[in-house]
Amino acid sequence: MWTALARKKxxxxxxxxxxxxxxxxxxxxxxxxxxxxxxxxxxxxxxxFVATAWGPKPAVLASLLGVVCFNFFFLPPVHTFSISxxxxxxxxxxxxxxxFTVGQxxxxxQKRAAEATAARQEVERLYHELQSSFEQxxxxxxVKQSERLKSALLDAVTHDLRTPLTSIxxxxxxxxxxxxxxxTGGVTTRLGEDGRQEMLEVIDEEADRLDRFIEGLMExxxxxxxxxxxxxHWGSLEEILRAxxxxxxxxxxxxxxxxxxxxxxxxxxxxxxxxxxxxYVLLDNAAKYSAPGSTIRIAAMQDDxxxxxxxxxxxxxxxxxxxxERVFDKFYRATRETGGRQPAGTGMGLxxxxxxIEAHEGRxxxxxxxxxxxxxxxxxxxxVSDKL
Amino acid sequence: MNPRQRxxxxxxxxxxxxxxxxxxxxxxxxxxxxxxxxxxxxxxxxWHPDLVVTDLSMPNLSGLELCRRLRAFSEVPIxxxxxxxxxRAKVEALDAGADDYVTKPFGIDELLARIRAALRRVPAETxxxxxxxxxxxxxxxxxxxxxxxxxxxVHLTPKEYDLLVYFLRHPGKVLTHHVxxxxxxxxxxVGQTEYLRVFIGQLRKKTEADPSSPKYILxxxxxxxxxxxxxx
Numbered sequence: 001m002w003t004a005l006a007r008k009k010x011x012x013x014x015x016x017x018x019x020x021x022x023x024x025x026x027x028x029x030x031x032x033x034x035x036x037x038x039x040x041x042x043x044x045x046x047x048x049f050v051a052t053a054w055g056p057k058p059a060v061l062a063s064l065l066g067v068v069c070f071n072f073f074f075l076p077p078v079h080t081f082s083i084s085x086x087x088x089x090x091x092x093x094x095x096x097x098x099x100f101t102v103g104q105x106x107x108x109x110q111k112r113a114a115e116a117t118a119a120r121q122e123v124e125r126l127y128h129e130l131q132s133s134f135e136q137x138x139x140x141x142x143v144k145q146s147e148r149l150k151s152a153l154l155d156a157v158t159h160d161l162r163t164p165l166t167s168i169x170x171x172x173x174x175x176x177x178x179x180x181x182x183x184t185g186g187v188t189t190r191l192g193e194d195g196r197q198e199m200l201e202v203i204d205e206e207a208d209r210l211d212r213f214i215e216g217l218m219e220x221x222x223x224x225x226x227x228x229x230x231x232x233h234w235g236s237l238e239e240i241l242r243a244x245x246x247x248x249x250x251x252x253x254x255x256x257x258x259x260x261x262x263x264x265x266x267x268x269x270x271x272x273x274x275x276x277x278x279x280y281v282l283l284d285n286a287a288k289y290s291a292p293g294s295t296i297r298i299a300a301m302q303d304d305x306x307x308x309x310x311x312x313x314x315x316x317x318x319x320x321x322x323x324x325e326r327v328f329d330k331f332y333r334a335t336r337e338t339g340g341r342q343p344a345g346t347g348m349g350l351x352x353x354x355x356x357i358e359a360h361e362g363r364x365x366x367x368x369x370x371x372x373x374x375x376x377x378x379x380x381x382x383x384v385s386d387k388l
Numbered sequence: 389m390n391p392r393q394r395x396x397x398x399x400x401x402x403x404x405x406x407x408x409x410x411x412x413x414x415x416x417x418x419x420x421x422x423x424x425x426x427x428x429x430x431x432x433x434x435w436h437p438d439l440v441v442t443d444l445s446m447p448n449l450s451g452l453e454l455c456r457r458l459r460a461f462s463e464v465p466i467x468x469x470x471x472x473x474x475x476r477a478k479v480e481a482l483d484a485g486a487d488d489y490v491t492k493p494f495g496i497d498e499l500l501a502r503i504r505a506a507l508r509r510v511p512a513e514t515x516x517x518x519x520x521x522x523x524x525x526x527x528x529x530x531x532x533x534x535x536x537x538x539x540x541x542v543h544l545t546p547k548e549y550d551l552l553v554y555f556l557r558h559p560g561k562v563l564t565h566h567v568x569x570x571x572x573x574x575x576x577x578v579g580q581t582e583y584l585r586v587f588i589g590q591l592r593k594k595t596e597a598d599p600s601s602p603k604y605i606l607x608x609x610x611x612x613x614x615x616x617x618x619x620x
Contacts, residue, residue: 162471166493167403173495174411190414198410202403 012054016062019046024069036088039074040095047099051106059103067096157331160213160347164206171199171206216348220330223355230271230359237265237300237308240272244279245298251284254292262301266383268308274356278364281349282312282377290316290374297370308383313369313376324366328354357381392418393507394435398428398442398454399469408441411496412503425449429457432464439507440466441499444477452481459485465506467499479564479611487561505560523559524617526604528552537595547572548591555605555615564612588613 023046027039043066051059071081075088083089178191191199222228238261245257268275286296294315303309319327326332330351357364362381369376395417399405402423409419420435422428426449428442440458444451451468458464466486470478478489487509488502521528527536533549535542544552550572555563565581577583592599606614 159471162492163401164403166471167401167407169493170404170407170411170496170499173497174407174414177411177496178414190416191410192414195410195414199407202407206403 009054009057012050012058013061015054016050016058017065019050020062020065020069024073028073036070036074036091040070040091043070044095044099044102048102048106051103052110055110056104056107059107060100063096063099063103066099067092070095157217160331161210164209164213167206168203171202175199213348216352219352220348220355223352223359228274228355228359230274232269232271232360234267234269235272237268237310240268240270240275241279241298241300241310243272244276244283247276247280248283248287252287252296255287255290256293256295258295258297260297260299264302265300266302266308268381268383270360270381271356275360278353278356278379279310279312281353282379285349285377286312286314286316286375290314302383303380306383308381310379310381311376313374315369315374318368318373319366319375321368327366328364392416393439394418394420394437395503396420396422396428396431396435396437396440398422398425398440398446398451400424400443400446404443404469408496408499412500415500417503425451425454425457428454432458432462437464439503440464441469441503442466443469444474444481445471450477452477452484455481455484455486465509467502467506469494475610479566482562482564482611483566489562509560521553521556523556526552526556526617528556542594544591544594547587548594551587551591552595555613556617559615559617562608562612562614566612568612 020043023042027034027042047059047062047066050062068081071083071092072079075083075092077084083092174191175196178196181190241259241261245252283296283298290296296315297311297313299309299311299313301309328350331347332351354364357379360381362379364377364379367376367378368374393416395412397405397408397412397419398421399408400423405421405423409421412419420431420437422431424446425442428440429449431437432440440454442451442454449457455466455468458466465488466481468478468481468486468489469492470481470489471492482489487506490499490502519530521530525538527539528534530553535544535549535552551568554568554571565584566578569578569580569584573580573583588605589599592602592605595604596602604616604618606616608614
């Protein structure tokens with residue numbers, strides 16, 4: 001049985017014979033018009049071809065066959081193997097050496113090229129292997145980091161869920177306890193009408209607080225999943241600010257609100273309810289972190305880079321420069337580090353605000369308030385001037 | 389009629405103090421509220437409560453620090469309120485001298501039971517006056533180092549005896565591994581909880597009717613032990 005390799009080798013010899021024979025035949029037809037140098041060069045070309053395609057051994061065969069044909073058919077006297085002119089001997093020997101050398105060199109180059117290709121493939125394979133192991137390693141690291149983050153978040157969420165639950169559970173058990181007193185023969189309850197009322201109010205308020213917290217979690221999850229669907233329309237920034245102020249009114253009642261709008265506020269292309277939410281978060285935040293009776297300053301203007309600039313400033317203790325980025329982390333509350341009072345926030349407001357602003361291709365950051373006191377939250381929104 | 393017992397309630401969560409002060413007032417206690425440790429210390433000085441109930445995580449002065457400061461000058465019973473996940477802070481507070489803990493969320497009955505137990509605890513010094521330490525079914529004649537349970541004498545090794553006496557001096561109180569090891573074996577041993585476990589096991593064998601379900605020396609998982617002297 002012939003193996004594929006043996007068949008290919010044999011084909012090389014067959015081609016060598018056929019090619020030289022065919023070339024000789026063609027060259028013979030043109031006979032007298034072609035001088036021996038042209039014939040030699042043409043035959044050399046074929047040897048080169050055989051060497052390139054089938055390697056050194058068929059090339060040797062082609063060279064020898066070429067020499068024989070060259071001598072027999074083209075070197076005078078033709079049709080004999082004898083050579084009359086001494087210079088033709090030199091030509092024949094030169095042909096033989098050249099054909100042989102060309103064949104060997106070409107085959108050698110071929111082999112080298114094949115080796116180089118194999119080496120390159122090996123390097124590529126190693127590179128891919130290395131890359132995939134790097135990817136696996138960095139994936140493992142990312143997973144580990146995200147696991148750590150998850151457990152820290154879980155702690156924070158647990159705390160924020162348990163606190164209102166504690167108030168609810170304590171209220172309900174107090175009410176139940178009181179109820180049992182009545183049913184076991186007590187005429188009046190110890191808690192009294194006021195007390196019962198207060199317990200029920202706490203339950204109501206804390207249930208709302210839990211609901212707000214869960215609402216915030218959902219919104220944050222939507223933002224993080226990149227699933228925030230903005231419904232952008234061209235609208236008035238002033239209307240947005242007014243809507244937010246109205247919503248925040250119960251929270252800012254004890255503060256003085258100062259508004260500073262530039263005369264010609266440009267239109268903004270935003271999701272209005274989302275932006276109202278952002279401004280509300282900033283107002284709520286300002287009210288929470290500053291003393292009742294102090295002033296909250298709201299300013300809106302167009303800056304020289306064709307952006308809309310919005311700021312909310314309070315007269316609270318301010319936020320130290322090193323914490324100004326962290327307050328946008330979810331569940332982070334500045335008071336834990338600064339030792340201030342812990343307000344009843346969800347720790348998610350600013351993270352949500354940042355998510356909304358970034359979805360609008362805007363920016364949000366914190367500066368020290370005017371005169372170095374308080375905190376100023378600044379929002380920029382890109383705005384296109386040729387509308388409205 | 390007895391004057392109403394005073395409870396100082398310390399928590400920065402207003403809703404919780406609202407509920408608890410109503411609930412405790414309805415049960416006949418006199419309640420004052422402080423929103424953080426610093427205010428609590430001030431109120432404590434002015435008002436001399438019989439018991440302190442404090443949250444652990446608070447601004448300004450934490451519950452843990454409040455326990456430390458109070459213990460520097462007072463033996464007032466302290467109950468700490470903790471959330472699951474604050475285990476370390478809870479143990480630290482107990483090490484710092486808190487008597488008991490309640491984990492949030494809790495029912496009012498649980499808190500009331502802990503408050504009653506803490507207020508019932510009599511300072512050990514007054515008990516040991518005539519060299520006899522007695523609580524529930526336990527009686528120890530300190531001079532003779534003689535221990536009886538249900539009027540039946542029990543023979544203890546010196547360390548077992550020390551451990552039991554320490555329990556008897558702190559009935560009902562949660563005693564951390566750290567506190568027990570430090571009190572009975574000294575400061576070098578406070579990390580050796582295995583050591584403690586072995587001695588508790590031996591003490592249970594000699595004191596409990598069924599050492600596998602003890603009724604006197606109760607385990608507080610991962611924290612320590614609580615001694616219940618039995619029938620009042």
